[in-house]
Amino acid sequence: MPTQAFSIHGHFYQPPREDPLTGLIPQEIGAAPYNNWNERILEECYLPNARLQNFSKISFNVGPTLFSWLQTQDPITYQQIINQERSNYKKHGVGNAIAQSYNHTILPLASSSDKIIQTMWGIADFNHRFGHPPRGMWLPETAVDYEVLSILSNLGIEYTILAPWQAEADNLDPTEPYRVLLPGGGSIVVFFYHRDLSTRISFSPEATANADLFAEVELAPNYKNHKAKNSQDQFILLVSDGELYGHHQPFREQFLSQLLDGASSTVGLDSSYPGLWLETHPATKTIRIRERTSWSCHHGIARWTGECACTPQDGRWKSRLRYSLNQLATALDSLYFDTVYPLISKPRTLRERYIHVMLGEIEVRQLISEMANQTLTSEQVWRIYLMLESQRERQRIFTSCGWFFEDFDRIEPKNVITYAAQAVRLARIATGDDLSSQALADLRHVVSPMTGLRADQVFSQQFSRTWEAEEHVSSPGSGFHPKI
Numbered sequence: 188m189p190t191q192a193f194s195i196h197g198h199f200y201q202p203p204r205e206d207p208l209t210g211l212i213p214q215e216i217g218a219a220p221y222n223n224w225n226e227r228i229l230e231e232c233y234l235p236n237a238r239l240q241n242f243s244k245i246s247f248n249v250g251p252t253l254f255s256w257l258q259t260q261d262p263i264t265y266q267q268i269i270n271q272e273r274s275n276y277k278k279h280g281v282g283n284a285i286a287q288s289y290n291h292t293i294l295p296l297a298s299s300s301d302k303i304i305q306t307m308w309g310i311a312d313f314n315h316r317f318g319h320p321p322r323g324m325w326l327p328e329t330a331v332d333y334e335v336l337s338i339l340s341n342l343g344i345e346y347t348i349l350a351p352w353q354a355e356a357d358n359l360d361p362t363e364p365y366r367v368l369l370p371g372g373g374s375i376v377v378f379f380y381h382r383d384l385s386t387r388i389s390f391s392p393e394a395t396a397n398a399d400l401f402a403e404v405e406l407a408p409n410y411k412n413h414k415a416k417n418s419q420d421q422f423i424l425l426v427s428d429g430e431l432y433g434h435h436q437p438f439r440e441q442f443l444s445q446l447l448d449g450a451s452s453t454v455g456l457d458s459s460y461p462g463l464w465l466e467t468h469p470a471t472k473t474i475r476i477r478e479r480t481s482w483s484c485h486h487g488i489a490r491w492t493g494e495c496a497c498t499p500q501d502g503r504w505k506s507r508l509r510y511s512l513n514q515l516a517t518a519l520d521s522l523y524f525d526t527v528y529p530l531i532s533k534p535r536t537l538r539e540r541y542i543h544v545m546l547g548e549i550e551v552r553q554l555i556s557e558m559a560n561q562t563l564t565s566e567q568v569w570r571i572y573l574m575l576e577s578q579r580e581r582q583r584i585f586t587s588c589g590w591f592f593e594d595f596d597r598i599e600p601k602n603v604i605t606y607a608a609q610a611v612r613l614a615r616i617a618t619g620d621d622l623s624s625q626a627l628a629d630l631r632h633v634v635s636p637m638t639g640l641r642a643d644q645v646f647s648q649q650f651s652r653t654w655e656a657e658e659h660v661s662s663p664g665s666g667f668h669p670k671i
């Protein structure tokens with residue numbers, strides 16, 4: 188009998204809500220009785236799914252910034268998630284979790300060096316947590332282009348997951364993975380998820396009320412008869428946000444558990460996951476992808492650059508925000524290289540390796556001295572450290588959530604402005620150069636269509652607020668790890 192297998196992939200992620208000055212999440216009234224949405228979703232989703240061992244049964248990725256919060260907030264649930272994945276890794280030599288590029292940046296909109304940083308940081312974060320390298324990587328919003336796929340492949344990633352409409356084909360077979368040939372040579376495997384079943388899981392709660400019925404009525408009929416007759420194995424992948432299971436839809440953690448614990452096997456279906464499937468079923472067909480497409484915007488990636496029907500409001504604030512932050516990122520990079528290059532001959536490598544400091548794997552002083560081309564004074568080390576922290580904030584300003592919704596006047600876009608103010612502030616403390624005038628001039632044109640709030644107002648407010656804390660970080664003598 189040929190194998191008919193399936194996997195459910197959960198993309199677990201939330202917008203970063205931490206205040207960069209305090210590292211804490213402000214009180215969010217809508218999340219009551221919890222302090223904030225992270226805590227509420229932890230109780231409704233991450234914790235019950237971990238208790239049910241669902242993280243050993245599904246394919247999943249957890250955004251690094253969310254994982255970092257979870258590790259501090261609930262180390263027990265965090266460790267359960269890791270352990271459940273590791274049990275598969277030990278058993279099969281391939282785990283069921285995949286990595287995610289670090290800051291949920293829309294990668295086709297990022298510079299080449301940012302694409303590399305985001306990928307390298309995502310891989311390092313995964314390695315740090317799971318104790319083995321990732322085989323697959325989730326691309327934020329599944330936004331893709333060939334350059335991104337080439338970077339993934341060059342860094343050892345074997346596969347990713349995309350929406351079916353991201354394939355350049357009208358008759359895509361959703362029961363097998365494909366190989367995408369890359370421009371500079373090499374290739375990467377893509378699992379295109381099943382469109383109808385993924386939509387049913389995500390948006391039709393009645394379909395997932397009963398796991399036995401779902402297996403029999405929804406899932407089983409989607410395998411291809413002609414393949415079964417020819418003894419060909421088939422693999423169907425269903426994808427949704429992970430928070431669906433318990434948060435967006437109550438009790439669906441139970442649905443997952445029942446579906447994967449017995450409901451599917453009763454109708455003759457095997458539970459697998461992409462990495463494991465590839466071990467015995469290498470992709471045999473090749474396909475091309477449609478560049479600059481995504482899973483949550485049907486207008487390519489317009490949702491994160493300007494106007495499209497996904498957010499039917501005046502979207503000019505989005506393009507202006509993108510422009511302003513691109514300009515700022517370029518200016519911050521110039522300042523970084525001007526400051527660091529005379530002392531460190533490979534400033535790009537230093538920036539890429541900084542993730543190991545962020546993860547606590549190496550002391551920042553050790554990393555800098557390893558990479559310095561001369562003996563540095565403590566003040567020089569201090570300046571480089573501040574510039575690296577500035578670069579870390581500079582990566583955060585491109586978090587996709589800043590552009591996802593229809594209005595500028597809400598927490599996610601305001602947070603990216605907060606991160607921008609913090610990046611400028613740190614660079615100013617390190618170098619004396621103040622990039623805020625140009626940033627303010629650009630951000631003045633980013634205006635909320637709903638309330639008239641302007642981005643330069645948010646920037647000013649955050650920037651003046653941060654000056655209050657500057658005395659604590661303005662000299663290397665004030666301690667090497669201040670709250671910055």
Ligand SMILES: [Zn+2]
Nearest residue numbers: 484486495497
């Ligand atoms: Zn759209």
